[in-house]
Amino acid sequence: MINFIKKVIKKPVKKIFEWTEKTSAAAGYKLTPKIFKKDIYIPIEIIAVFIYISLLMTLSFDLDLPLSGVFGLIIFLAIIMFFSVIYIKRTHKEFISDDEGVMLTGFVIIFIVFLSGALKIYGIPVWTVPTSVASILITLLISPVVAGVASLIVSIFLGILFDFSISIFLFSFIGNLVSIYFSARVKNRHDIVKIGYYVILINIIFVGAFSFIEDWESDIILPSVLWSAANGIFSAMLASAFLPYLEKFFSKTTSIRLLELSDFNQPLLKRLKFEAPGSFHHALMVASLAETAAEDIDANPLLCRVGAYYHDIGKIAAPEYFIENQSAVLSKHEDLKSQMSSFIVISHVKEGVRLAREYGLDKIVIDVIQQHHGTSLVHYFYMKAIESGMNDTEKSVYRYPGPRPKTKESAIVMLADSVEAASRTLEEPSYTHLQEMVYKIINNKFIDDQLTEVELTLADLDKIAKKFISVLAGIFHSRVEYPEENKEENK
Ligand SMILES: [Fe+2]
Numbered sequence: 001m002i003n004f005i006k007k008v009i010k011k012p013v014k015k016i017f018e019w020t021e022k023t024s025a026a027a028g029y030k031l032t033p034k035i036f037k038k039d040i041y042i043p044i045e046i047i048a049v050f051i052y053i054s055l056l057m058t059l060s061f062d063l064d065l066p067l068s069g070v071f072g073l074i075i076f077l078a079i080i081m082f083f084s085v086i087y088i089k090r091t092h093k094e095f096i097s098d099d100e101g102v103m104l105t106g107f108v109i110i111f112i113v114f115l116s117g118a119l120k121i122y123g124i125p126v127w128t129v130p131t132s133v134a135s136i137l138i139t140l141l142i143s144p145v146v147a148g149v150a151s152l153i154v155s156i157f158l159g160i161l162f163d164f165s166i167s168i169f170l171f172s173f174i175g176n177l178v179s180i181y182f183s184a185r186v187k188n189r190h191d192i193v194k195i196g197y198y199v200i201l202i203n204i205i206f207v208g209a210f211s212f213i214e215d216w217e218s219d220i221i222l223p224s225v226l227w228s229a230a231n232g233i234f235s236a237m238l239a240s241a242f243l244p245y246l247e248k249f250f251s252k253t254t255s256i257r258l259l260e261l262s263d264f265n266q267p268l269l270k271r272l273k274f275e276a277p278g279s280f281h282h283a284l285m286v287a288s289l290a291e292t293a294a295e296d297i298d299a300n301p302l303l304c305r306v307g308a309y310y311h312d313i314g315k316i317a318a319p320e321y322f323i324e325n326q327s328a329v330l331s332k333h334e335d336l337k338s339q340m341s342s343f344i345v346i347s348h349v350k351e352g353v354r355l356a357r358e359y360g361l362d363k364i365v366i367d368v369i370q371q372h373h374g375t376s377l378v379h380y381f382y383m384k385a386i387e388s389g390m391n392d393t394e395k396s397v398y399r400y401p402g403p404r405p406k407t408k409e410s411a412i413v414m415l416a417d418s419v420e421a422a423s424r425t426l427e428e429p430s431y432t433h434l435q436e437m438v439y440k441i442i443n444n445k446f447i448d449d450q451l452t453e454v455e456l457t458l459a460d461l462d463k464i465a466k467k468f469i470s471v472l473a474g475i476f477h478s479r480v481e482y483p484e485e486n487k488e489e490n491k
Pocket residue numbers: 311312348372373417
């Protein structure tokens with residue numbers, strides 16, 4: 001949804017930019033506002049200012065402060081926001097370029113701020129304010145670190161809002177930390193309810209402890225404990241209710257969603273399984289390779305697995321044209337010109353993207369489908385065409401349209417895909433053969449400039465290669481001769 005809005009805004013802004021550039025060039029000077037050249041993005045500072053204004057607005061309604069107090073509050077909150085932005089910028093660079101993530105964080109914080117203000121106005125006890133919603137949603141949709149910073153801002157605000165109470169600040173912050181810890185371990189939507197139980201437990205313990213520390217009167221202890229328990233229920237309920245809408249609106253994919261997509265009962269995977277069983281089996285092998293390799297280089301193993309399951313989904317359109325689905329001795333390509341064969345093979349990427357969109361797959365999975373061949377060559381038909389005397393102008397027909405992998409996960413799936421396909425051609429794979437094959441494939445992709453748009457170091461590629469080799473050695477277990485065994489035999 002956000003992407004759609006950005007696209008709508010981008011067009012007129014680009015037009016204005018192009019017009020400005022043209023007219024300024026015609027007038028004899030150069031004007032190139034770089035901001036419009038690439039993409040429209042929302043800087044984190046803008047969102048921080050929105051949060052800051054929301055905090056001040058809500059507090060100005062509820063706090064009866066003298067002018068000097070208001071001035072002090074303005075400075076104090078500005079310092080909090082300033083250091084929060086600096087911290088996030090230093091520690092979480094990828095978050096800065098994540099427009100949707102930045103806007104989502106801002107939205108969640110501002111929502112909690114206004115909700116807390118409203119609950120206070122209506123005289124609802126502070127213990128019920130479900131601040132843990134912020135940490136649950138931001139942990140699930142973005143990251144625990146960003147959720148930690150958001151929790152700190154929300155808790156400081158709550159402490160100030162309720163008469164500068166340190167106990168309220170601690171109550172909110174500890175509840176949020178507990179939520180972050182358990183949210184990071186959520187595997188399905190039902191687990192969010194369990195976070196609610198933990199929040200209830202910690203809230204009851206906290207309120208109970210504070211009732212002793214501050215020596216509360218006995219008639220307010222029980223209601224406070226009950227309200228704090230209700231807080232856990234509200235937090236889990238609100239988080240569960242908001243999550244699917246925020247996922248859609250901000251184009252975010254949680255690990256819960258990825259796990260749902262990894263279910264083989266998903267309609268598209270079912271179709272792949274029955275309509276292109278060879279491709280389905282290939283996808284499983286690629287998933288196993290990609291998931292294992294991702295663990296070592298700080299990529300997302302779950303996204304690699306799900307991306308790999310769906311990467312060749314476009315083959316459903318014409319499964320018999322792909323070698324893994326051909327049972328007959330005669331290939332479907334036998335009677336076709338190389339150019340036509342190449343066109344059919346290449347079209348599985350476009351078809352995959354189309355099907356993925358039709359079935360409502362998430363953007364990060366569609367990106368893997370679209371990028372898994374990059375701009376690689378359809379080698380077999382290219383060589384065949386060369387043999388039959390192809391001229392230079394036809395060469396582009398044998399390349400995938402791209403784009404090249406832009407994320408670590410797409411790159412890993414690309415490499416795993418090629419390695420898996422090549423491993424099927426090995427009849428008697430020794431460990432050395434596997435090693436040679438894996439390194440050769442990765443080298444070729446590197447030399448062919450397929451990995452230039454992704455942040456992977458040579459050390460990362462080496463780690464990926466080693467993981468691929470170990471997985472393949474496990475698959476070909478009974479047939480693989482390890483170097484040590486060879487040495488023993490040679491003695
Ligand atoms: Fe493919």
